[in-house]
Amino acid sequence: MSERLEDIAVAMVAGGKGILAADESSGTIKKRFDVIGVESTADSRRDYREMMFRTKEAMTRYISGVILYDETIRQNAADGTPLVELIKAAGAIPGIKVDAGAKAIVNFPGDTITEGLDGLRERMAEYYKLGARFAKWRAVIDIDTTRNVPSAYSLSANTQALARYAALCQEAGIVPIVEPEVLMDGAHDIDTCYDVTKATLVKLYDELYAARVVLEGTILKPNMVISGKKAAKQAGAEEIAEKTIKLFRETVPAAVPGIAFLSGGQSDEDATANLNAINAIGPHPWKLTFSYGRALQAAPQKAWSGKAENLGAGQAAFTHRAHMNHLAALGQWKSGLEKAA
Numbered sequence: 001m002s003e004r005l006e007d008i009a010v011a012m013v014a015g016g017k018g019i020l021a022a023d024e025s026s027g028t029i030k031k032r033f034d035v036i037g038v039e040s041t042a043d044s045r046r047d048y049r050e051m052m053f054r055t056k057e058a059m060t061r062y063i064s065g066v067i068l069y070d071e072t073i074r075q076n077a078a079d080g081t082p083l084v085e086l087i088k089a090a091g092a093i094p095g096i097k098v099d100a101g102a103k104a105i106v107n108f109p110g111d112t113i114t115e116g117l118d119g120l121r122e123r124m125a126e127y128y129k130l131g132a133r134f135a136k137w138r139a140v141i142d143i144d145t146t147r148n149v150p151s152a153y154s155l156s157a158n159t160q161a162l163a164r165y166a167a168l169c170q171e172a173g174i175v176p177i178v179e180p181e182v183l184m185d186g187a188h189d190i191d192t193c194y195d196v197t198k199a200t201l202v203k204l205y206d207e208l209y210a211a212r213v214v215l216e217g218t219i220l221k222p223n224m225v226i227s228g229k230k231a232a233k234q235a236g237a238e239e240i241a242e243k244t245i246k247l248f249r250e251t252v253p254a255a256v257p258g259i260a261f262l263s264g265g266q267s268d269e270d271a272t273a274n275l276n277a278i279n280a281i282g283p284h285p286w287k288l289t290f291s292y293g294r295a296l297q298a299a300p301q302k303a304w305s306g307k308a309e310n311l312g313a314g315q316a317a318f319t320h321r322a323h324m325n326h327l328a329a330l331g332q333w334k335s336g337l338e339k340a341a
């Protein structure tokens, strides 16, 4: 495969394929395993992820790349093959989460700043050697209108960090996924999500220009414009699609090859239906696909539940969700396909 940043970025979003976000940090994967009653150990995390990376249909037809965590990019499958090699053998691209998580900002209650820039240049060089050709950094933007969250200071600090990270990625020959996640956890309505996401993306592209990041060699990983989980009125797929696309047309340059959404706590089927509605109102200047963690993995996690005899069931559940999201990335998904399965 070509090593040009622009070509890697295009390959990450081509043909209705999307990204498997398997980069849960140790704390997050423990939370997911707690739900299915599995102890989180280096071996159980390896067995679970190996199950997904060996799912041939999903990995060869629907998944373009996998975001890994530092532990996973160094791990071997049970037979000694590096997990990175399993991903490459399926024709998918290995990626790596490089941020060190979101920490509270002093003097700004409710706002967080994502850390991890110190030593990043050296870490990037190592990850490149380990096989990573793209990376991911997630800024976390909460909405709390009672506390003026997010503050302008938080948006400024977080988007500047994203731009510094993106420039370091490109220096190392690695495509940056820039992820400013506006959380859907609150009671805010969809228009508040629109306004906050707009302020975030405007600032983000300002900073990316200022840092001289080559937009053609980047992927955006945003939230959809959506109602807060606790909002009294929940917007439907058509409204989500229309407002999300209106916002991106205003803020995301056409030089960006692709937008790969996070699922952010949406149900599996909502994440698929909303992505489909977004693509159904195309054509758009960028490819719009998925980079889902929970919405791709909740079903296989449950089917597997830590038992070797459930490997086949886990792989079938993963294939199904990956297939549904592949169809949604092409605007060809129908709800009947879920029931048929």
Ligand SMILES: O=P(O)(O)OC[C@H]1O[C@](O)(COP(=O)(O)O)[C@@H](O)[C@@H]1O
Pocket (backbone or CB within 6 Å): 021, 022, 023, 024, 025, 026, 027, 028, 029, 067, 138, 179, 262, 263, 264, 265, 291, 292, 293, 294, 295
């Ligand atoms: O808090 P962590 O452990 O970094 O994990 C955050 C998760 O959010 C994501 O960015 C998006 O995941 P979701 O699709 O589940 O929202 C994943 O890539 C990542 O695993």
